[in-house]
Amino acid sequence: MPLYRSHVLVCGGTGCTSGGSDKIYDAFLKEIESFNLKDEVQVICTGCFGLCAEGPIVIVYPEGAFYSRVADSDVKEIVEEHLLKGRIVKRLLYKESLEEGQIKSLNEVKFYKKQMRIALRNCGVINPENIEEYIAYDGYKALAKVLTEMTPEQVIDWVKRSGLRGRGGGGFPTGLKWEFAAKAPGNVKYVVCNADEGDPGAYMDRSILEGDPHSVIEAMAIAGYAIGSKQGYVYVRAEYPLAVKRLEIAINQAREYGLLGKNILGTDFEFDIEIRLGAGAFVCGEETALMTSIEGHRGEPRPRPPFPAVKGLWGKPTLLNNVETYANIPVIILKGPEWFASIGTEKSKGTKVFALVGKVNNTGLIEVPMGTTVREIVEDIGGGIPGGKKFKAVQTGGPSGGCIPASLMDTPIDFDSLTALGTMMGSGGMIVMDEDTCMVDIAKFFLEFTVDESCGKCPPCRIGTRRMLEILQKITSGNGTMEDIEKLEELAYSIKDSALCGLGQTAPNPVLSTLRYFRDEYEAHVKEKRCPAGACKALLRIVIDRDLCKGCGICAKNCPANAITGQIKKPFEIDQEKCIKCGVCIEKCPFKAISKKA
Ligand SMILES: Cc1cc2nc3c(=O)[nH]c(=O)nc-3n(C[C@H](O)[C@H](O)[C@H](O)COP(=O)(O)O)c2cc1C
Numbered sequence: 109m110p111l112y113r114s115h116v117l118v119c120g121g122t123g124c125t126s127g128g129s130d131k132i133y134d135a136f137l138k139e140i141e142s143f144n145l146k147d148e149v150q151v152i153c154t155g156c157f158g159l160c161a162e163g164p165i166v167i168v169y170p171e172g173a174f175y176s177r178v179a180d181s182d183v184k185e186i187v188e189e190h191l192l193k194g195r196i197v198k199r200l201l202y203k204e205s206l207e208e209g210q211i212k213s214l215n216e217v218k219f220y221k222k223q224m225r226i227a228l229r230n231c232g233v234i235n236p237e238n239i240e241e242y243i244a245y246d247g248y249k250a251l252a253k254v255l256t257e258m259t260p261e262q263v264i265d266w267v268k269r270s271g272l273r274g275r276g277g278g279g280f281p282t283g284l285k286w287e288f289a290a291k292a293p294g295n296v297k298y299v300v301c302n303a304d305e306g307d308p309g310a311y312m313d314r315s316i317l318e319g320d321p322h323s324v325i326e327a328m329a330i331a332g333y334a335i336g337s338k339q340g341y342v343y344v345r346a347e348y349p350l351a352v353k354r355l356e357i358a359i360n361q362a363r364e365y366g367l368l369g370k371n372i373l374g375t376d377f378e379f380d381i382e383i384r385l386g387a388g389a390f391v392c393g394e395e396t397a398l399m400t401s402i403e404g405h406r407g408e409p410r411p412r413p414p415f416p417a418v419k420g421l422w423g424k425p426t427l428l429n430n431v432e433t434y435a436n437i438p439v440i441i442l443k444g445p446e447w448f449a450s451i452g453t454e455k456s457k458g459t460k461v462f463a464l465v466g467k468v469n470n471t472g473l474i475e476v477p478m479g480t481t482v483r484e485i486v487e488d489i490g491g492g493i494p495g496g497k498k499f500k501a502v503q504t505g506g507p508s509g510g511c512i513p514a515s516l517m518d519t520p521i522d523f524d525s526l527t528a529l530g531t532m533m534g535s536g537g538m539i540v541m542d543e544d545t546c547m548v549d550i551a552k553f554f555l556e557f558t559v560d561e562s563c564g565k566c567p568p569c570r571i572g573t574r575r576m577l578e579i580l581q582k583i584t585s586g587n588g589t590m591e592d593i594e595k596l597e598e599l600a601y602s603i604k605d606s607a608l609c610g611l612g613q614t615a616p617n618p619v620l621s622t623l624r625y626f627r628d629e630y631e632a633h634v635k636e637k638r639c640p641a642g643a644c645k646a647l648l649r650i651v652i653d654r655d656l657c658k659g660c661g662i663c664a665k666n667c668p669a670n671a672i673t674g675q676i677k678k679p680f681e682i683d684q685e686k687c688i689k690c691g692v693c694i695e696k697c698p699f700k701a702i703s704k705k706a
Pocket residue numbers: 273274275276277278279280282302303304305306307390391392393394395396428429430431433535609610611
């Protein structure tokens with residue numbers, strides 16, 4: 109490999125790409141060519157660095173200069189100043205990465221300080237479209253090790269001893285699942301990777317596939333060896349075109365290098381992988397529905413048992429794991445199960461990747477050891493709440509989960525403590541909410557999602573969740589009664605108990621958890637016809653402060669509903685019957701005389 113004096117890493121994750129990082133990459137190639145630096149500087153398009161809120165991001169090594177919010181028009185300056193003259197362009201540096209004139213290493217930046225990257229180890233480090241870079245970072249070494257030094261039983265024993273639990277939501281012990289699939293009778297077995305990822309706000313699996321597709325391919329081959337399977341499938345949603353493209357490139361490269369196909373690494377082990385595209389239905393992430401979808405039918409769940417490990421794809425034993433679960437496997441094989449088991453908490457080992465979104469300064473992709481507290485994530489990594497607002501709650505587990513209130517911020521995050529709080533790990537979406545968020549409205553948001561995504565096969569989910577949604581709509585529009593709250597709770601428990609699959613069984617969780625921690629907000633909506641967070645439009649009043657109003661009439665001119673009247677130089681008034689609460693008058697009033705009242 110040629111030696112370069114500088115490496116320019118341009119983030120090619122979806123967040124940065126949507127901010128124009130592809131143009132930035134092209135601009136670097138062009139400028140480097142025009143300055144004749146091609147033999148000295150290498151430009152690499154990587155996966156997500158994590159700090160998506162500051163994207164597009166460019167990192168230049170060996171200095172480790174961390175440029176954020178870069179535009180293609182900045183590239184010439186970076187090349188001329190930094191790459192040619194060795195002068196770092198300070199105005200483009202991520203502000204926290206510069207301290208007393210010194211560049212802090214990436215690990216010293218607060219966002220990264222408490223993180224530990226195992227599943228994301230290569231994301232933002234290597235070019236995901238180049239297998240040689242993956243190999244340079246110990247890629248396929250774990251596969252070589254299992255094929256040449258370990259028996260399938262040993263591999264399963266290591267996965268069991270590592271304590272790894274499934275990262276797709278449920279947290280089932282991975283090694284045990286591998287053992288079930290290995291022991292199931294039959295010559296034909298399948299390995300499936302669940303890359304459906306339908307949770308609103310979650311994009312961990314997509315980022316792993318975009319940033320490090322070979323780690324999943326390698327792990328699937330290891331799983332194939334461990335359970336005795338020759339064929340794998342990755343089920344990925346078609347709305348993830350970049351992940352699909354990078355996966356296709358990686359599978360083809362692995363085949364070319366003899367790492368997939370027959371006689372892998374000169375042994376008699378045979379394994380190949382195909383991609384299956386999903387149409388983006390949330391229920392298709394449920395394992396039985398996913399397999400039905402791969403078989404070419406409508407993705408509807410079926411009762412379990414039989415579990416996939418016994419009777420899965422086309423009735424054959426099938427091992428099904430999540431993308432992040434697989435991404436951990438090669439490291440466990442290389443560093444050993446004890447190393448992995450030493451990270452995390454007693455019953456939740458290793459790390460977890462979260463997509464940190466919502467009302468937090470540093471939104472992005474993070475990976476932390478299990479046991480990290482909500483406070484550490486929100487305050488230290490997330491950089492706190494924007495605009496000096498108060499932290500109210502964090503929703504984990506998406507529509508299947510619930511929220512953790514501010515009073516429980518010091519809870520260490522692991523599978524069991526989250527379940528004890530009435531929420532769950534889920535796949536790793538983490539939505540931060542501030543004081544302006546109405547918890548009844550949040551429950552309604554997730555329930556709307558569930559009602560839309562229910563496959564309709566069983567009545568509790570098809571009809572029951574719709575009834576729950578109707579009650580929530582009644583409450584947020586100011587027409588709810590105390591009996592409605594009781595009915596809501598009753599329905600929630602009965603749907604949980606009677607729905608056929610996980611979608612319906614977990615759909616009431618956001619309602620139950622908000623009722624548990626924020627019951628007073630429900631009651632304020634019902635008893636006082638008031639939304640304490642000031643978020644439910646129907647319960648808001650837009651009012652003019654008579655003392656502040658100068659009677660300029662600007663608000664009346666701009667009101668689309670003709671709800672404002674008055675005489676110039678006298679206080680104006682709003683007709684609450686006509687007001688549609690659009691907020692235009694608040695924005696337009698030059699004297700800040702108009703405000704929302706909860
Ligand atoms: C409605 C529903 C949607 C799901 N969506 C996903 C998903 O997008 N990705 C995923 O890995 N698991 C999803 N799961 C969990 C899977 O059914 C399955 O448990 C998981 O993929 C197993 O892999 P793991 O053991 O590695 O976690 C979903 C479950 C339900 C009930």
